[in-house]
Every structure is written in C-alpha cells, then in structure tokens.
Amino acid sequence: MITATGTKQTIDVLVVGAGLAGLLAATKLQAAGRSILVVEKAHGVGGRLATWRLGPGRGDYGAQFFTVRQPQFQAIIDEWLELGLAFEWSRGWAAGSAVADGADDGFPRYAITRGMTAVAKHLAANLTIHNQTRLTHIREAGDGWEVAVEDGRTFGTRALLLTPPVPQSLALLDAGNVPLNAANRAALERIEYAPCLSGLFWVEGGVALPAPGAVQQPEQAINWLADNQQKGISPEAAIVTAHANPRQSKIWYEAPTGELVGLFMGGLRPYLHKTSVIKAQHIHRWRYALPLVTHPERTLLADGLPPLAFAGDAFNGPRVEGAALSGLAAATALLNSA
Numbered sequence: 065m066i067t068a069t070g071t072k073q074t075i076d077v078l079v080v081g082a083g084l085a086g087l088l089a090a091t092k093l094q095a096a097g098r099s100i101l102v103v104e105k106a107h108g109v110g111g112r113l114a115t116w117r118l119g120p121g122r123g124d125y126g127a128q129f130f131t132v133r134q135p136q137f138q139a140i141i142d143e144w145l146e147l148g149l150a151f152e153w154s155r156g157w158a159a160g161s162a163v164a165d166g167a168d169d170g171f172p173r174y175a176i177t178r179g180m181t182a183v184a185k186h187l188a189a190n191l192t193i194h195n196q197t198r199l200t201h202i203r204e205a206g207d208g209w210e211v212a213v214e215d216g217r218t219f220g221t222r223a224l225l226l227t228p229p230v231p232q233s234l235a236l237l238d239a240g241n242v243p244l245n246a247a248n249r250a251a252l253e254r255i256e257y258a259p260c261l262s263g264l265f266w267v268e269g270g271v272a273l274p275a276p277g278a279v280q281q282p283e284q285a286i287n288w289l290a291d292n293q294q295k296g297i298s299p300e301a302a303i304v305t306a307h308a309n310p311r312q313s314k315i316w317y318e319a320p321t322g323e324l325v326g327l328f329m330g331g332l333r334p335y336l337h338k339t340s341v342i343k344a345q346h347i348h349r350w351r352y353a354l355p356l357v358t359h360p361e362r363t364l365l366a367d368g369l370p371p372l373a374f375a376g377d378a379f380n381g382p383r384v385e386g387a388a389l390s391g392l393a394a395a396t397a398l399l400n401s402a
C-alpha cells in the first residue's frame with residue numbers, strides 16, 4: 065500500500081526508469097501484489113524506445129526494430145501482435161545493405177505500430193509513473209531506501225530497482241554513499257556502452273531507400289538509414305532516421321548540431337532525388353546507446369544491502385529483447401528476496 069507522509073512515501077518497490085526493463089518489471093511486481101512507483105526523468109515513457117513527431121509525421125530515433133530469440137519474449141510479442149501494437153516489418157534488409165544483402169534470412173524484424181513509444185505508453189497505462197522526476201541520489205534508510213529528486217521531493221521504499229544505464233545508476237548510489245560491496249561494484253563497473261548519434265529528417269520530394277525501407281551498412285559512417293513512411297509508422301510524411309556508427313558517434317559526439325547535420329547528409333544524399341528538400345530535422349545524442357560489455361546474468365541483486373536490483377539491456381543480452389528479459393528477471397529476484 066502506498067502511504068503518503070508529506071513529500072515522503074513508503075512503497076514496496078520503487079522502479080527507476082520507464083524504459084522497457086522498468087515497465088515490464090513494474091507490471092510483474094504489481095501483478096504479484098506489490099505496491100510500486102516508477103520514477104522517470106523524461107517527460108514521456110519508453111527511454112530508448114523513442115519516437116519523435118516531426119512536421120506531420122513521426123520517426124523512431126532510438127530502437128528501430130527488434131528480433132526474438134527466447135520463448136518468454138516471443139509470448140510478449142505474440143500478445144502485442146494480437147493487440148495490433150506490433151507488426152512484422154521485414155525478414156531481411158534491402159539490396160545495398162552490407163548485412164544479408166537483399167536476402168530473406170527468415171528472422172522476423174518487428175516494429176511498433178505508430179512508433180516504438182506506443183508500446184511503452186501501452187505498458188504504462190496501468191502503472192503509477194512520476195514523469196519529469198529525476199533522481200539525484202539514493203540513501204540507505206533503515207531496512208529500505210530513501211531516494212531524492214532534484215526538485216527536493218523524497219520517497220521511501222522497501223526495495224529498489226535501478227534500470228538506467230549502469231554508469232548513471234552507480235552515480236546515484238555514489239551520491240548517497242551507498243556501500244556496494246567490492247564484487248558487485250567491480251561487476252557493474254565492467255559494463256560499457258557505445259554512444260549513438262541519431263538524426264531524423266523530414267524529406268519532401270521523394271526518398272529512394274529500397275524496400276523494406278532501410279539499409280544497414282556497419283562499415284559506413286552512417287550505418288543505418290530508414291524511411292519511417294515505408295516502414296509504415298508515418299503515413300503522413302517521409303521521415304528518415306539516420307544513425308552514425310559507434311566509432312563516428314564517439315568522434316563527433318560533442319560536435320555542434322550543424323556539423324552533425326552535415327555528417328548525416330553525407331549518408332542520406334545518395335537516397336534523395338535531386339529535387340528533394342529537407343523540411344525539418346531533429347538530432348539526438350545517445351550517450352549510452354548499445355552495451356559493448358554486458359553482465360553475464362539477467363539481473364544483479366546487491367549483497368549485504370536492503371533489496372536492490374539492477375536491470376536493463378546490459379544484463380545478459382543487449383537490445384530490446386535483453387532489456388525485456390532483464391526487467392522480468394529482476395522482478396522475480398525482488399519477489400524472491402522479500
């Protein structure tokens with residue numbers, strides 16, 4: 065039960081982060097009868113499941129599609145397919161892609177109808193979520209935790225689930241002097257991520273990306289280009305997503321937006337008609353985009369502290385599927401620990 069005392073609340077599990085890991089964990093914990101609160105620093109939900117409205121259209125500027133390897137994730141996708149939330153986008157990429165050049169490799173690539181954020185909104189509908197709530201530090205408090213928000217609010221919780229990229233979670237614990245044991249700290253500090261620079265471009269006058277509307281070319285500076293109109297999530301306008309590869313993203317990370325537009329246009333121009341014009345653009349810098357070094361288990365439950373679990377795509381399997389399975393594993397670990 066949630067009890068409010070001034071600005072403090074005591075809840076069973078406070079989930080930090082409304083990305084896929086946090087949303088699925090919170091759903092499972094709530095279904096098991098726990099009182100939960102999700103806090104999220106951003107205005108909306110989804111984290112790296114991110115969709116932006118640009119002109120009359122929209123484009124995914126974080127995750128582009130997802131694949132399924134495990135039956136547990138397949139069951140979730142089957143439900144999303146049934147609800148019309150997810151659809152199969154393709155089984156391979158276009159001619160011109162360095163990977164599976166023009167081939168159907170038999171593995172479905174799924175996407176979310178109206179953009180990735182839609183599935184996060186669907187999951188969030190039955191949860192208590194405080195948006196625009198950025199934590200600044202976490203402290204041990206008795207047999208639980210106290211978390212502090214930048215606007216001065218604090219929340220009390222018996223258990224804590226941290227799903228931000230791990231360096232950000234560690235910074236929150238360090239700010240409150242939480243004594244993580246040496247083995248846990250070493251395991252968490254091993255995790256590394258690559259950045260990704262992402263651009264969305266509203267193109268009028270035609271985009272010539274081959275069916276199914278995307279090229280994947282790991283060796284190129286711009287390693288991914290996708291037409292969100294051909295993908296089916298932006299019928300109103302051609303919005304093209306462009307990603308810089310990890311190496312270029314690192315080099316150009318701090319460059320001014322104008323220079324990044326130039327970098328993206330180098331990759332995009334070959335797929336535009338001579339008369340095409342860019343009507344608007346949106347550039348986003350993801351500091352922690354894709355894990356390079358992951359933890360070998362789906363979750364980490366801290367030793368010798370009140371219940372504290374870590375989850376996200378850096379735990380045992382990267383990407384959307386890894387985040388989902390990690391969130392579920394962390395929820396199970398917390399249910400078993402109480």
Ligand SMILES: Cc1cc2nc3c(=O)[nH]c(=O)nc-3n(C[C@H](O)[C@H](O)[C@H](O)COP(=O)(O)OP(=O)(O)OC[C@H]3O[C@@H](n4cnc5c(N)ncnc54)[C@H](O)[C@@H]3O)c2cc1C
Pocket residue numbers: 080081082083084085086103104105106109110111112113125126127128129130131197198199200227228229232236260262307350352353354375376377378382383384385387
């Ligand atoms: C550009 C890009 C392209 C990608 N492409 C693909 C792809 O095609 N296929 C695929 O499978 N995966 C892809 N991924 C990876 C995929 O998006 C992630 O693996 C997955 O979405 C991660 O989910 P998560 O819940 O672990 O983390 P996140 O989605 O990062 O969620 C963490 C949440 O914590 C919040 N948070 C952080 N700090 C605080 C704080 N102090 N207080 C409160 N809240 C906080 C964040 O705002 C965020 O919402 C891509 C990622 C990027 C960035």
